[in-house]
Amino acid sequence: MSLHAEPISLALSMPFRIAHGTSTSRDNVFVHVDEGVGVAAITPYYPAQVPDVLAYVARPEVAAALEGDPLLVEDLLDRLPSGPAPARAALDLALHDRWGKTLGQPLYRLWGLNPERAPLSSYTISMADDAEFRQRMQEAAGYPVLKIKLGSGSLERDEALVRMAREAYPGSLCVDANAAWTANEAAAIIPRLARYDLQFIEQPVAQHDREGWHTLAARLPEDMPPLIADESIHDSRDILPLAGAIGGINIKLAKCGGLREARRMIALARTLGMKVMLGCMVESIVGVSAAAHLAPLVDFADLDGNLLVVNDPYTGMIWDQGRLHLPSAPGLGVQRRG
Numbered sequence: 001m002s003l004h005a006e007p008i009s010l011a012l013s014m015p016f017r018i019a020h021g022t023s024t025s026r027d028n029v030f031v032h033v034d035e036g037v038g039v040a041a042i043t044p045y046y047p048a049q050v051p052d053v054l055a056y057v058a059r060p061e062v063a064a065a066l067e068g069d070p071l072l073v074e075d076l077l078d079r080l081p082s083g084p085a086p087a088r089a090a091l092d093l094a095l096h097d098r099w100g101k102t103l104g105q106p107l108y109r110l111w112g113l114n115p116e117r118a119p120l121s122s123y124t125i126s127m128a129d130d131a132e133f134r135q136r137m138q139e140a141a142g143y144p145v146l147k148i149k150l151g152s153g154s155l156e157r158d159e160a161l162v163r164m165a166r167e168a169y170p171g172s173l174c175v176d177a178n179a180a181w182t183a184n185e186a187a188a189i190i191p192r193l194a195r196y197d198l199q200f201i202e203q204p205v206a207q208h209d210r211e212g213w214h215t216l217a218a219r220l221p222e223d224m225p226p227l228i229a230d231e232s233i234h235d236s237r238d239i240l241p242l243a244g245a246i247g248g249i250n251i252k253l254a255k256c257g258g259l260r261e262a263r264r265m266i267a268l269a270r271t272l273g274m275k276v277m278l279g280c281m282v283e284s285i286v287g288v289s290a291a292a293h294l295a296p297l298v299d300f301a302d303l304d305g306n307l308l309v310v311n312d313p314y315t316g317m318i319w320d321q322g323r324l325h326l327p328s329a330p331g332l333g334v335q336r337r338g
């Protein structure tokens with residue numbers, strides 16, 4: 001078994017500004033297990049950074065855990081020690097990629113999923129001044145679902161962004177506050193935003209504010225768009241404490257630790273009657289393609305994370321105006337560029 005990690009800084013075609021800050025590049029660590037590849041998507045606002053991923057992959061227990069029959073993915077994953085979620089996700093993806101390559105089939109086929117059932121993906125418009133924001137809205141006019149990033153620091157400004165978006169765009173709109181509001185602020189602004197016909201409102205309150213989620217849900221009128229938890233939901237253990245307060249969850253591989261945990265989360269959320277969204281970080285197509293194999297199981301897809309990246313070393317899933325064409329090559333279906 002060969003194992004190695006390869007950190008790469010991904011450059012972005014434009015600054016990506018959300019409530020957590022502005023990025024002009026993002027670090028990814030590609031992890032190779034034999035012919036399988038996975039990626040650890042690093043975000044500036046979560047604790048795990050590149051050195052943490054490299055240290056985890058270099059642990060002797062990790063290499064020892066990966067020895068064995070490549071088809072026994074569950075056994076191999078069970079043996080991995082606990083560690084940073086993006087690092088575990090990279091290994092989980094590489095093991096699934098190698099599994100699919102060994103069997104000669106793409107992952108969605110091995111899981112019996114119909115690629116025609118993947119929902120349309122949203123395209124994200126990050127925050128900018130009026131002129132730049134209008135320009136981005138114009139460029140995205142042909143896409144079927146747009147996600148507007150909020151959390152500018154001013155509720156008036158946040159509402160103005162949604163107003164500008166709605167004036168420019170008749171299609172499906174959703175918003176993501178990226179944990180920027182207090183429960184009080186959220187209770188004040190959400191009924192105002194609901195007038196602009198929104199599909200859902202994502203992460204209105206702070207990551208660890210469970211009480212805020214429940215307070216908010218109790219204070220909002222009945223007919224509001226569903227609230228989707230992103231930063232507050234990392235893996236399946238986070239779902240039950242928010243049951244009753246949230247309408248759905250946003251699953252990301254870099255938060256939950258990989259495809260196996262993502263499938264558990266989908267099953268639990270469905271049991272609880274929740275909507276399921278599949279998201280990603282601003283990251284390589286390797287991670288976005290991996291998530292896309294699960295898209296036939298979810299209600300909302302937000303899989304545009306590679307579109308701003310200008311130096312991705314891989315190709316994979318094709319994003320065609322919001323329509324997701326799942327890769328048909330074996331495993332994750334990604335290919336290293338020439």
Ligand SMILES: [Mg+2]
Pocket residue numbers: 176178202203230231250
């Ligand atoms: Mg989000």
